[in-house]
Amino acid sequence: MTTGSLKRVSEQIDRRAVERVAKLARLELSDNELDEATTRLAGMLAHFADIDALDLDDVEPMTQPYELVNVMREDTPLDTLDHDEVLAAAPDATDGRFGVPPILGLEL
Amino acid sequence: MSGFRSAREIAAAVASRETTAVDVLTEHLGRIDEREAEVHAFNLVLRDEALQSARRIDERVAAGEELGPLAGVPIALKDNLCTRGIPTTCSSKILDGWRPPYDATVVSRLAEAGAVFVGKTNLDEFAMGSSTENSAFGPTRNPLDTTRVPGGSSGGSAAAVAAGFAAMSLGSDTGGSIRQPAALCGLVGVKPTYGAVSRLGLVAFASSLDQIGPFTHDVADAALLLEAMAGHDPGDSTSIPQPFPSLDESLNRGVAGLRIGRIVDLPTGADADVVASVDRAFEVLAAAGAEIVDVTIPAFTYGLTAYYLLAPAEASSNLARYDGVRFGSRVEAADTNSMYMATRGEGFGPEVKRRIMLGTYALSAGYYDAYYGKALKVRRLMAQDFAKAYESVDALITPASPSVAFPFGSKTSDPLAMYLCDTYTIPSNLIGHPAMSVPFGSGENDLPIGVQVLAPEMGEPTMFAVAAELERAAGGAHV
Secondary structure: OOOOOHHHHHHOOOHHHHHHHHHHOOOOOOHHHHHHHHHHHHHHHHHHHHHHHOOOOOOOOOOOOOOOOOOOOOOOOOOOOOHHHHHHOOOOEEOOEEOOOOOOOOOO | OOOOOOHHHHHHHHHOOOOOHHHHHHHHHHHHHHHHHHHOOEEEEOHHHHHHHHHHHHHHHHOOOOOOOOOOOEEEEEOOEOEOOEOOOOOOHHHOOOOOOOOOHHHHHHHHOOOEEEEEEOOOHHHOOOOOOOOOOOOOOEOOEOOEOOOOOOHHHHHHHHOOOOOEEEEEEOOOOOHHHHHHHOOEEEEOOOOOEOOOOEOOOOOOOOEEEEEEOOHHHHHHHHHHHEOOOOOOOOOOOOOOOOOOOOOOOOOOOOEEEEEOOOOOOOOHHHHHHHHHHHHHHHHOOOEEEEEOOHHHHHHHHHHHHHHHHHHHHHHHHOOOOOOOOOOOOOOHHHHHHHHHHHHOOHHHHHHHHHHHHHHOOOOOHHHHHHHHHHHHHHHHHHHHHOOOOOEEEEEOOOOOOOEOOOOOOOHHHHHHHHOOOHHHHHHOOOEEEEEEEEOHHHOEEEEEEEOOOOOHHHHHHHHHHHHHHHOOOOO
């Protein structure tokens, strides 16, 4: 795994990059919010560049506090959540299903 | 020290019919009536439900039934713990009105132990913050000085106990969200070993860092509450399958023969009053028979950076589920994608958006290695450095928070200044070790200071022994 410099990457943050990230995160942000995010993101990432000083080439990444193994249970049926109770929490439910607007027009 | 009765005293008095659970609850509800408008510890007070549970406890006492260790004890729950049929908001507009279809495992376990739930407490939205100023429903005030913050993100849970609204409470701790508010409100706060307490029904912020833990007036109550909820849960695949160690022996063990580490390369930045309290803690422990040993943990300094890359990365993934489809609020739009974007843009507050953006960026193609990948390696270094330190010590002592409770608005304009509140608490979350804050001394304006005790994985018995010794020395233990 290559480890690039955070400092260099933080210097590349501009408004266009931030707009792209907002789209990826499915967040509608106002012009002000996008401006704020651009300044803040660059500032934070520049601050986090302190780890550029570390030699991490031979270090194994650690994703969890302990090594995880697949945890299985007996394949026996258990009680599940109540269908109506779950649907009652949804903003829109029709015919026993979650209701959503048309997916056409999806723009990525 | 607080003047409030301990949970142990309450449970014993209820079981022996010296008092009733209804009377105990009424006393706490009375204090809520008096001060809640000023403190705002709760998103929701469960007056009727609590009265019903208290009555049931009293009926069971009258019937001579065997009661659990928390019988009749009023407990407050952080509002990111799922309660069936009862609103659970995470102090976010996006979950306004949501009623979970199930109880968190900790909620069921405490109910089983006889707890009476008095309410759901305020927090920084989705537990992101260190002052409870980031709540969609307004800030919580520190009951010890209402011009100051209670800390966060579990500020409501800390304030509820400090104000005597509940005898104990539950919070969640992803980077210090139990220990820092405990320090700022003069309470004991524990982040257990990762996996010691089930996370089932805790609304996820950063799954590899989150743990549920107690806020109490004293160390013995913290042990009682932790033991009541710890232990394997098949519903949480990261739950540790071994039994949780007993803490009975720890409270009166003392520290004779224990080796307690002083981290000589600890990041600076703590206020002088805090540093003085920690120094005095070392003196007290040495006088009680502990050996103080100097250790180095070079990676400690890099914890903040690793955390603020990893936690937002996990959060950006976990919070993807708030899309206006299955629960919470929705902003209608012509197509699904526009609905997602509008719902999330409207429903999340500024700090949550900031962290989703940071996390999404850290995980995006081209930057993953530079940010997320690098942070994961720093996490490994942290684990290695701590493991090395624990070869020569049994526990470590640091400040819990760099300062006493700070005034409202003093850190809100600069997120980085707020993040620095977590400097001393973050490493334990990154590596899954237990840590707790115990009140020890006071500083500026006579506000409480918390000393943090850290121990290795499942090292709670040692950690509680050290905390109990500090409490005895501070004169803070309940009788």
